[in-house]
Amino acid sequence: MEIWINPACSKCASALSLLDEEGAAYTVRRYLDDPPTAAELTALLDRLGLEPWDITRTGEAAAADLGLDSWPRAAASRTRWIDALAAHPALIQRPIITADDGTAVVARSPEAVRSTLPSAGGR
Numbered sequence: 001m002e003i004w005i006n007p008a009c010s011k012c013a014s015a016l017s018l019l020d021e022e023g024a025a026y027t028v029r030r031y032l033d034d035p036p037t038a039a040e041l042t043a044l045l046d047r048l049g050l051e052p053w054d055i056t057r058t059g060e061a062a063a064a065d066l067g068l069d070s071w072p073r074a075a076a077s078r079t080r081w082i083d084a085l086a087a088h089p090a091l092i093q094r095p096i097i098t099a100d101d102g103t104a105v106v107a108r109s110p111e112a113v114r115s116t117l118p119s120a121g122g123r
Contacts, residue, residue, distance in 0.1 A: 035089040047104040052081035062088040
């Protein structure tokens with residue numbers, strides 16, 4: 001499995017600790033150092049069943065600079081949102097875990113982290 005983290009993020013640290021406690025094998029991607037491409041974000045959103053605005057941290061300075069609050073949250077604007085996340089990865093919610101079976105979660109709670117483990121139902 002892969003986990004996208006920002007080392008300064010407390011939720012990321014909690015998710016990593018829980019994965020370690022469970023003995024999970026995972027790869028860390030420091031997405032601020034290795035930003036995802038628009039194609040990777042599109043694939044991730046498809047796995048999550050979410051839209052880009054669902055994983056956007058609208059409280060970040062970059063969100064205000066871009067004027068995200070005024071952007072439509074509609075299919076016609078999806079590419080614009082994805083491009084903004086690719087260009088400004090600090091806007092991406094964290095942590096995000098992609099399990100070995102391809103499913104993904106925004107792992108902001110212990111339950112979400114545990115849902116990615118093989119013991120949670122075959123993942």
